[in-house]
Amino acid sequence: xxxxxxxxxxxxxxxxxxxxxxxxxxxxxxxxxxxxxxxxxxxxxxxxxxxxxxxxxxxxxxxxxxxxxxxxxxxxxxxxxxxxxxxxxxxxxxxxxxxxxxxxxxxxxxx
Amino acid sequence: xxxxxxxxxxxxxxxxxxxxxxxxxxxxxxxxxxxxxxxxxxxxxxxxxxxxxxxxxxxxxxxxxxxxxxxxxxxxxxxxxxxxxxxxxxxxxxxxxxxxxxxxxxxxxxxxx
Numbered sequence: 063x064x065x066x067x068x069x070x071x072x073x074x075x076x077x078x079x080x081x082x083x084x085x086x087x088x089x090x091x092x093x094x095x096x097x098x099x100x101x102x103x104x105x106x107x108x109x110x111x112x113x114x115x116x117x118x119x120x121x122x123x124x125x126x127x128x129x130x131x132x133x134x135x136x137x138x139x140x141x142x143x144x145x146x147x148x149x150x151x152x153x154x155x156x157x158x159x160x161x162x163x164x165x166x167x168x169x170x171x172x173x
Numbered sequence: 174x175x176x177x178x179x180x181x182x183x184x185x186x187x188x189x190x191x192x193x194x195x196x197x198x199x200x201x202x203x204x205x206x207x208x209x210x211x212x213x214x215x216x217x218x219x220x221x222x223x224x225x226x227x228x229x230x231x232x233x234x235x236x237x238x239x240x241x242x243x244x245x246x247x248x249x250x251x252x253x254x255x256x257x258x259x260x261x262x263x264x265x266x267x268x269x270x271x272x273x274x275x276x277x278x279x280x281x282x283x284x285x286x
Contacts, residue, residue, distance in 0.1 A: 095273070102278075103278070105217070107275070110272055110273050112272075164217045167215070
């Protein structure tokens with residue numbers, strides 16, 4: 063079983079649409095994250111979330127919203143998609159600050 | 174805030190040689206450091222980690238060295254193989270209850286057969 067799985071792997075959509083990316087972890091971790099990787103391979107934290115606290119990177123537009131139905135899931139919803147949102151989005155999880163594990167990524171292309 | 178940098182964006186090595194990838198960090202309170210390997214089309218994969226109470230840690234063919242005095246981290250890969258070709262990232266956690274990893278910009282390692 064994949065430890066951190068995210069779907070879809072590829073997502074092509076038009077500007078202005080709303081889309082969601084799903085993430086699930088089966089590691090029993092208590093903290094989950096979303097990272098954005100740009101065309102230059104730079105990985106930047108967007109959100110971290112556990113059952114206590116949501117921490118939002120201030121540079122993330124409020125069109126992006128994480129939604130966590132339970133400890134094993136952290137979905138990313140994006141409203142009014144823009145061309146600049148095109149990137150690879152990675153979900154990750156950890157047990158406090160141990161055992162960081164990443165998903166295989168979702169390549170989002172906005173056209 | 175934390176900033177993490179890499180000295181070389183690309184590195185080409187001959188198969189069988191040793192590789193050294195460097196990383197500098199800015200926050201002296203950083204207490205946990207991880208090296209990741211990212212192959213094309215995949216997510217970052219854990220290689221090795223080290224905590225600030227250590228200055229060296231060894232794994233299978235990999236060694237991480239931590240110099241807290243100059244805030245420098247390095248990853249050494251022994252007998253580099255074609256399968257080691259990937260982008261390598263250092264990532265740090267800045268302590269004080271933070272769980273967020275801050276990544277460096279990445280070094281692309283190319284192994285020449």
